[in-house]
Amino acid sequence: MKILIAEDELVSRKLLTKTLSQWGHEVSTACDGQEAWEMLQSEGMHFVITDWMMPRMDGIELCKQIRHQCEDQLVYIILLTAKNRKEDIVLGMEAGADDFISKPFDLNELLARVRAGERVLELETRLIEVTKLKGIQQTSVTLQHEINNPLVGIMGNAELLMMALKKSSQGASSSDTAKMIALADEIVQMSERISAVVEKLRNLYQPVVAHHPVGDNLSAEMIDLHGSK
Amino acid sequence: MGKKFKILVVDDEAVTRILLRRVNNHFGFETVEAEDGEEGWKLFKETDPDLVISDIYMPNMNGIQLLSNIKKCNKNFKVILITGYSNFHGMLDMCLYPPDGFLEKPFKIEDLGRLMKTLAGNCEGKD
Known part of the structure; x- marks a missing residue:
């Protein structure tokens, strides 16, 4: 599966890329929300893992852009964040994130959450096919x-x-x-x-x-x- | 000379009714026409036909209901059902009163003619 990672921190970005690639995913990376948004529009990816705090466009703004501008496109978004207060989770979900991973993240949790996202995407795709x-x-x-x-x-x-x-x-x-x-x-x-x-x-x-x-x-x-x- | 074999044609599609009238003329049968199941049921009781050819999907009363009304009245009376939907074949076997003939639109006049003649032959001994 093609996954877009939006993360400004080099170490975290590299770790995510390496891990997800090892699991067989095709990974693209962006250094901030703005770059991710541009890549998403030109490459039409369906899975995004984004950091919350980033320069130019943060993760919350990226979620909002995706939900407002890509209504017809299936995009599953995991928000990666050190913020894990209830209010933050609600804010992220309302902006359009489907799931959260707290930083520092555990690799097994990342794998489980990516798999869950894949299942949701598969179901949504099948639903569209059935409707068609x-x-x-x-x-x-x-x-x-x-x-x-x-x-x-x-x-x-x-x-x-x-x-x-x-x-x-x-x-x-x-x-x-x-x-x-x-x-x-x-x-x-x-x-x-x-x-x-x-x-x-x-x-x-x-x-x-x-x-x-x-x-x-x-x-x-x-x-x-x-x-x- | 005996009275002509009379066929009641029930279909909300004028195209089919007109064609069936022509086919009946061709085979020397008389035609009575109804535009839906309700009119068909009324004409069945009033005109004493020898055979009914009915569409399935129709307003007011559908062909299955008409078939069932007729068979309740006289289980030996012959009814042919025709339909523009081809997913009916299996379902008809489950009907309490299966039709004596079933054709999918567009049907071949040859097939309909053969079916009508067979059923007309079977009807000759009717009381």
């Missing part, structure tokens, strides 16, 4: 109903047309009638294809999104109906 999937499924069911009803008319009438043409051409084989029967048959086949697509969409439970380039730096996002489950 539910939206897709609701859209698909609506589509299925709204498309299948007019398809009944298109497909059924084309079939009736075919039957009428076949009946009228009995005995006499006109090439015009044969052409018309073939066209009506094509309408039936295309209607069946539309119906199959709608059916496939409705049964999606693990949609795979495919990106189709449509120009420089532009791509259309589509559900890959063949690759999805």
Whole structure:
């Protein structure tokens, strides 16, 4: 997991970087809140461990910025601080921190709290996916109903047309009638294809999104109906 | 000449009702139309049809309720259910009164015709 550390004290910053890297995380560091805020915006990280007291922008201000400016972005924040009075904890939580670690910190506690944060992020990510999937499924069911009803008319009438043409051409084989029967048959086949697509969409439970380039730096996002489950 | 085989078509979608009337004409059947389950139930009692083809999702009374009303009246009466939602198949087996035929929209006239003829054949001996 990518973790951003905002800490002005060199020793603490190095210790955090070394420890978290050893645990397999990809660590980025900032020397103050302002730098962390800039990195967060450009690199879009989801896990921040920040000190409280820092020059330029402190940890409380950083928390507030993240919560106010990044409403759509999942960010888990652990506030690292020597302040551990109740009022300080309330202040930090209200600013938007998810958890606290008191300085000097214990490595096992740090590991446990990072793991807890990871679990929360995983749950939030899964929740977003489930909500998205539910939206897709609701859209698909609506589509299925709204498309299948007019398809009944298109497909059924084309079939009736075919039957009428076949009946009228009995005995006499006109090439015009044969052409018309073939066209009506094509309408039936295309209607069946539309119906199959709608059916496939409705049964999606693990949609795979495919990106189709449509120009420089532009791509259309589509559900890959063949690759999805 | 005997009276024409009469089919009561119940669907809130005009497109389906019009198509089914055409299909019935094609097979030489007479059609009575209702726009929802409630009207369907009323026409079932008033017009004495030989077969009912009904949609499932409809205002006022849905197709399952209509099916159940009809079967309570006459358990041998034949009912075909059609629906635009394809997640019904398994659920219909759990119904107290399963339909005699089930088709998903868009259905093939060929399949509907085959089903209607089979059920019409079974209905011929009705009292």
